[in-house]
Amino acid sequence: SQKIEQNSEALNIQEGKTATLTCNYTNYSPAYLQWYRQDPGRGPVFLLLIRENEKEKRKERLKVTFDTTLKQSLFHITASQPADSATYLCASRSGGYQKVTFGTGTKLQVIP
Amino acid sequence: NAGVMQNPRHLVRRRGQEARLRCSPVKGHSHVYWYRQLPEEGLKFMVYLQKENIIDESGMPKERFSAEFPKEGPSILRIQQVVRGDSAAYFCASSQRQDQDTEAFFGQGTRLTVV
Numbered sequence: 030s031q032k033i034e035q036n037s038e039a040l041n042i043q044e045g046k047t048a049t050l051t052c053n054y055t056n057y058s059p060a061y062l063q064w065y066r067q068d069p070g071r072g073p074v075f076l077l078l079i080r081e082n083e084k085e086k087r088k089e090r091l092k093v094t095f096d097t098t099l100k101q102s103l104f105h106i107t108a109s110q111p112a113d114s115a116t117y118l119c120a121s122r123s124g125g126y127q128k129v130t131f132g133t134g135t136k137l138q139v140i141p
Numbered sequence: 142n143a144g145v146m147q148n149p150r151h152l153v154r155r156r157g158q159e160a161r162l163r164c165s166p167v168k169g170h171s172h173v174y175w176y177r178q179l180p181e182e183g184l185k186f187m188v189y190l191q192k193e194n195i196i197d198e199s200g201m202p203k204e205r206f207s208a209e210f211p212k213e214g215p216s217i218l219r220i221q222q223v224v225r226g227d228s229a230a231y232f233c234a235s236s237q238r239q240d241q242d243t244e245a246f247f248g249q250g251t252r253l254t255v256v
Binding site for chain 2: 073
């Protein structure tokens, strides 16, 4: 079965810098990778989806890449702000519906 | 424009009791998904339902757990004879369609504590 691996250690960065989070998957290449944001005590909020045949996707200050050779997705937040502090979840999706496999998430702390 | 509503937000049950978790999807959404999040673990898919039908329950434990999404009313995740290991956050998500470009919206979750 698919396994999604994210760095469980928290990532601390200075405000204004670019945060880069890593997501690695094992086994087969998923049709899509999704990134979510989760704040403490809240449900995940969808951010971006990238398809297997897409190398890069952007949305405002967010950028996601998908490298099928490395079996990896990178999630970038440029010009980071303290409000970006949260846990970011990577998820793979292979079917037509929302049966996704989530990673454990990486906690990002942006320091003012 | 209400999002996915889950209640209760917090639920405490003694071992052996039943837990009933409710999920009202976004208005107009007919696809509902339940996930469980254990401490220090990722969200795990449990079940996918459409109105009155269970489409995929491959993530549901075989015993004590059941889910429904009736024609009228919220989706219900029911856990009978709860045990300590059932303590977790249970999230419901809904989507309007099931195709690849459809986004799923998550609720705030129900945090179940079994004492």
